[in-house]
Amino acid sequence: MLSEKMQAAMNKQINAEMYSAYIYLSMSAFFADKNLMGFANWMRIQAKEEMIHAMKFYDFIVERRGRVLLEPIAGVATEWDAPLAVFENAFAHEQKVTGMINDLVNLAIKEKDHAANSFLQWFVDEQVEEEASADAIVQQLKMVGDSPTVLFLLDREMAQRQLGAPAAGGAA
Ligand SMILES: [Fe+2]
């Protein structure tokens, strides 16, 4: 059985992962509107991965005979100044999520919930990749500067990303 505290925290994390999916989907729509379909593809896959994360928490709660309780998902931004601003936002968001995962691990240790702690280790590793891939693209976009040609080439590279495959422009 999950403790009340652990169940509440994991339900909160389902919401955070769904919110992540929502924000990345909004970023995808923004890029599609700017005709940067490679970037739009990258963000759309990112959104799908976040939904997979949400379902991992969902399934874990059900497996442990807890109760999944879905809360409303908060609204997300729809406009950014430039592609760089989008990825800076994504990087900052992933750093925030890493903090949430670390808090969950701390709670699992406090509650002596070894199964939850073990389950959460996948997310600890995943967050290292998530931060690295967003940051790698931030760095690349800084090098792009005001060059539409280089942005076009990077967009083509971003179009290569597939679900579950290493991400173009950074770590998996
Ligand atoms: Fe996630």
Ligand SMILES: [Fe+2]
């Ligand atoms: Fe993420």
